[in-house]
Amino acid sequence: MPTSSADQAPVATHARSALSIRGVTAGYGDAAIVHDVDVEVRHGQVVAVVGPNGAGKSTLLKAILGIARWMGGRVELNGKDVTGLPLQQLARLGIGYVPQIEDVFEALRVRENLDMGGYLFSHRERAVRMEKALDFFPQLRSKLNRFVETLSGGERKMTAIARVLMLDPAVLLLDEPTAGLSPELSRAVLEEQIKALGEHGKAVLLVEQKAVAALGIADWAYMMVQGRVVMSARGVDVLGNPEMREIFLGAKGPEDRTA
Amino acid sequence: MQLLIEAIGFGIASGAVIALGAVGFSVQFGMSNVLNITYGALMTLGAYIGLFLIDRGISPWAALAIAGVVVGAASVAFNRGLLAPLVRRGTRAFAIVIVTVSAGVVLQYVIVVFAGPDAKSYGEQSGQTFHLLGMVLTASEVTIVVLAAALMLGLHLLLTRTTLGRAMRATASNRILAQSCGIATDRISDIAWMLSGMLCGAAGVALAITTVSFDFSLGAVFLIPMIAAAVLGGIGQPYGAMVGGLVVGVASELAAAFTNPAYREVVAFGILIVMLLVRPHGLFGAAWATRRLMA
Numbered sequence: 001m002p003t004s005s006a007d008q009a010p011v012a013t014h015a016r017s018a019l020s021i022r023g024v025t026a027g028y029g030d031a032a033i034v035h036d037v038d039v040e041v042r043h044g045q046v047v048a049v050v051g052p053n054g055a056g057k058s059t060l061l062k063a064i065l066g067i068a069r070w071m072g073g074r075v076e077l078n079g080k081d082v083t084g085l086p087l088q089q090l091a092r093l094g095i096g097y098v099p100q101i102e103d104v105f106e107a108l109r110v111r112e113n114l115d116m117g118g119y120l121f122s123h124r125e126r127a128v129r130m131e132k133a134l135d136f137f138p139q140l141r142s143k144l145n146r147f148v149e150t151l152s153g154g155e156r157k158m159t160a161i162a163r164v165l166m167l168d169p170a171v172l173l174l175d176e177p178t179a180g181l182s183p184e185l186s187r188a189v190l191e192e193q194i195k196a197l198g199e200h201g202k203a204v205l206l207v208e209q210k211a212v213a214a215l216g217i218a219d220w221a222y223m224m225v226q227g228r229v230v231m232s233a234r235g236v237d238v239l240g241n242p243e244m245r246e247i248f249l250g251a252k253g254p255e256d257r258t259a
Numbered sequence: 260m261q262l263l264i265e266a267i268g269f270g271i272a273s274g275a276v277i278a279l280g281a282v283g284f285s286v287q288f289g290m291s292n293v294l295n296i297t298y299g300a301l302m303t304l305g306a307y308i309g310l311f312l313i314d315r316g317i318s319p320w321a322a323l324a325i326a327g328v329v330v331g332a333a334s335v336a337f338n339r340g341l342l343a344p345l346v347r348r349g350t351r352a353f354a355i356v357i358v359t360v361s362a363g364v365v366l367q368y369v370i371v372v373f374a375g376p377d378a379k380s381y382g383e384q385s386g387q388t389f390h391l392l393g394m395v396l397t398a399s400e401v402t403i404v405v406l407a408a409a410l411m412l413g414l415h416l417l418l419t420r421t422t423l424g425r426a427m428r429a430t431a432s433n434r435i436l437a438q439s440c441g442i443a444t445d446r447i448s449d450i451a452w453m454l455s456g457m458l459c460g461a462a463g464v465a466l467a468i469t470t471v472s473f474d475f476s477l478g479a480v481f482l483i484p485m486i487a488a489a490v491l492g493g494i495g496q497p498y499g500a501m502v503g504g505l506v507v508g509v510a511s512e513l514a515a516a517f518t519n520p521a522y523r524e525v526v527a528f529g530i531l532i533v534m535l536l537v538r539p540h541g542l543f544g545a546a547w548a549t550r551r552l553m554a
Binding site: 090092096097103 | 422429437441444
């Protein structure tokens with residue numbers, strides 16, 4: 001059943017592979033949620049992983065990061081095996097992560113959230129990076145001294161993405177960055193900010209429930225159903241694929257159709 | 260009126276000791292989310308280490324510093340060796356609390372094995388007294404109040420002005436996210452346990468300095484006022500615990516002065532019960548309580 005349009009050249013084929021996931025099986029306790037999944041993300045690419053609820057999309061990200069239980073397979077970062085490395089070491093190697101929920105430090109101010117994003121760097125370097133992150137999200141400039149719990153949903157999400165930009169990671173793993181945002185804000189986050197990350201040379205692996213919007217900006221996409229990749233192709237091709245329509249329209253409600 | 264002012268003076272002195280202990284307790288809870296009842300026995304350990312050192316001619320203040328470091332190291336070992344493995348295995352919070360109660364009893368009786376069950380004393384402290392706004396405080400009490408204030412200020416500056424402090428607050432707030440920033444959370448956790456253990460040990464010696472005599476139950480008895488202070492301030496909140504410590508200290512001394520000295524502990528228990536019933540997130544409310552180790 002898995003289909004692939006690998007024969008159609010993915011965008012930026014000349015780019016080096018940033019993150020390569022081979023045959024990953026992972027889950028929680030003894031239960032495997034993700035089965036034998038292969039995913040590849042190249043520098044400068046936004047790669048979307050879409051699928052209905054319970055498809056194992058978030059578990060895949062958590063497996064890469066060592067948060068979910070690893071049961072088999074291999075993860076390579078720039079060609080180097082990083083399978084099973086602790087999360088803090090993956091950060092040091094250049095993998096940034098924005099979780100779906102609890103994506104900010106509630107107890108910290110916006111400025112401190114960004115500062116922790118640049119924890120691995122000197123004070124001076126952090127100041128430079130904070131300026132760059134704030135150029136990306138100028139709306140946060142006036143909110144730097146606010147605790148994040150006082151921010152709106154959109155501002156929180158900006159803080160979360162700005163925090164991960166402080167790390168200046170080569171690879172970004174974003175778990176439903178538009179969760180809880182209004183349709184307008186979701187579109188803005190995906191079409192303006194996340195797309196721009198790819199354009200800035202980042203390798204972005206984006207897990208998104210709002211499939212239509214995510215596929216619209218994705219250079220390449222994987223569709224997962226019940227823990228397995230059933231389709232991989234350019235984002236626009238997955239979007240136009242009748243099978244994708246069937247999976248989503250059959251399994252999901254109107255929210256995703258309009259997303 | 261004079262009795263009231265004097266009681267407030269005693270309350271500030273005992274509140275400073277309670278605050279030291281409660282702040283340490285809160286730092287530990289904020290970092291680990293574990294209600295560590297062994298904290299009381301660790302405080303007793305601090306008092307007995309102080310006794311051991313003072314008996315060998317070391318000044319009480321040097322003894323306080325040394326006991327703080329030793330209890331800090333013991334706290335780290337206790338967390339690394341016992342609590343962290345239980346947390347990693349997903350042991351239920353209730354079971355972990357029972358483990359800390361049991362470990363506290365074991366430690367208490369280990370102290371008895373080495374030091375005996377008899378009441379101990381650090382001996383006569385300086386007889387010099389200070390008169391301030393009608394309050395009469397001994398030199399030791401004044402020193403402890405100043406020391407507690409200095410330690411609280413130091414902790415505040417650490418938590419808010421340094422990368423280490425922010426990393427501690429970040430780790431307490433969201434451990435996975437902290438790791439994703441490259442923060443070595445196990446090391447940060449060790450530092451937090453060290454700091455809280457140091458405050459615990461220092462509080463044990465400070466309590467013994469201000470007490471005529473003490474025995475192996477010192478920390479166990481003092482645990483309730485400390486927990487009451489921590490709950491009053493919103494558990495996990497060092498700043499709340501400072502305020503809570505002073506409130507519990509002053510309230511207990513007022514009760515002792517105007518009713519019966521035996522009611523001193525009753526007040527702490529009473530505050531604990533009322534707070535849990537009326538404001539379970541502490542005096543400053545739920546929003547504050549979410550900001551573990553906040554700035």
